[in-house]
Amino acid sequence: SQTIHQxxxxxxxxxxxxxxxxxxxxxxxxxxxxxYRQAAGxxxxxxxxxxxxxxxxxxxxxxxxxxxxxxxxxxxxSKKLLLSDSGFYLCAWSVPVERGELFFGEGSRLxxx
Amino acid sequence: xxxxTQAQTEISVVEKEDVTLDCVYETRDTTYYLFxxxxxxSGELVFLIRRNSFDEQNEIxxxxxxxxxxxxxxxxxxxxxxxxxxxxxxxxxxxxxxxxPTFGRGTSLIVHP
Numbered sequence: 001s002q003t004i005h006q007x008x009x010x011x012x013x014x015x016x017x018x019x020x021x022x023x024x025x026x027x028x029x030x031x032x033x034x035x036y037r038q039a040a041g042x043x044x045x046x047x048x049x050x051x052x053x054x055x056x057x058x059x060x061x062x063x064x065x066x067x068x069x070x071x072x073x074x075x076x077x078s079k080k081l082l083l084s085d086s087g088f089y090l091c092a093w094s095v096p097v098e099r100g101e102l103f104f105g106e107g108s109r110l111x112x113x
Numbered sequence: 114x115x116x117x118t119q120a121q122t123e124i125s126v127v128e129k130e131d132v133t134l135d136c137v138y139e140t141r142d143t144t145y146y147l148f149x150x151x152x153x154x155s156g157e158l159v160f161l162i163r164r165n166s167f168d169e170q171n172e173i174x175x176x177x178x179x180x181x182x183x184x185x186x187x188x189x190x191x192x193x194x195x196x197x198x199x200x201x202x203x204x205x206x207x208x209x210x211x212x213x214p215t216f217g218r219g220t221s222l223i224v225h226p
Contacts, residue, residue: 032212042202042219049213059213088156099146099208101163107156 002027006091006105013112019064019078021108023091026072031093033074034102035066038088050074051096086112115140117207119217126195127225134190134220136205142166145209147181147188152202152219164188195224 006023013019025031035047046059048066056066063082067075074091089108094100116139126132138147149161162172164181172179176193192199202221208214 042221044204044216044219046213051212090156090158092158094212096212099163099165100212101148101160102150102158102214103160104150104158109156 002093002103004091004093004103004105006089006108009106009108011108011110013081013110015083015112016080019076019081019085019110021076021089021091021110023074023076023105024072025074025093028072028093028095030071030096032096032100033068034092034094035074035076036090036092038090038107039086044090047076081110081112083112086110115142115145115207115209115215117205117215117217119203119205119220121220122218123221123223125223125225128196129194130224131191131193132195132222132224134192134203134205134222136188136190136217138186138188138205138207140207140209142209145207148206148208148214149179149188149190150204150206152204154201158204161190192222195222197224197226200224 003026033050037045037047048058050056050068053068064078091105092102094102118137145166147164150158151161152158169181178191180189200223202219204219205217206214
């Protein structure tokens, strides 16, 4: 069966520090991968998605970047965090078809102080 | 453009009550897919159901049921005999012709014992 895991679960970082959130998927090949952010108010904001290794699409211009160094690994990064980067980050995967439902990781809660 | 509206921000019920979560969508496409996800307090979004635009049959799974009506562009979710464990934020989503679903802003359901 397929599983998705992201880490760390909780992170408290000072403003200006770097960030690295990792996500891995097991049990499937060539998944679509997604990073979402959920700030206060519950809405899900799509940050990045990827349909293959090295292929990253950014939905929102911002302080963050994403990389997909391996087929089932997706990394969210920042060189210098801002206060506004605080939130709940969710990684997700789907089968590479247009109707595919998303399967989410456990989430990473980031607090920038 | 496509849009998903969950007009109910928060619903509060007492255990054993039935509750319906509304979802209204907008799309110009004839082929599309609708989804419901549950986000319990732990944070991880859990996929509940997918429906395609050509299948208007209602779906029942235990205490959960879904009513899809193309005539009103709605895909409502009913929980029968609600339980405290049903307390969560529920998201409706729409996908058509792309890998990127459009999510509603979610409805927070609180079930009191």
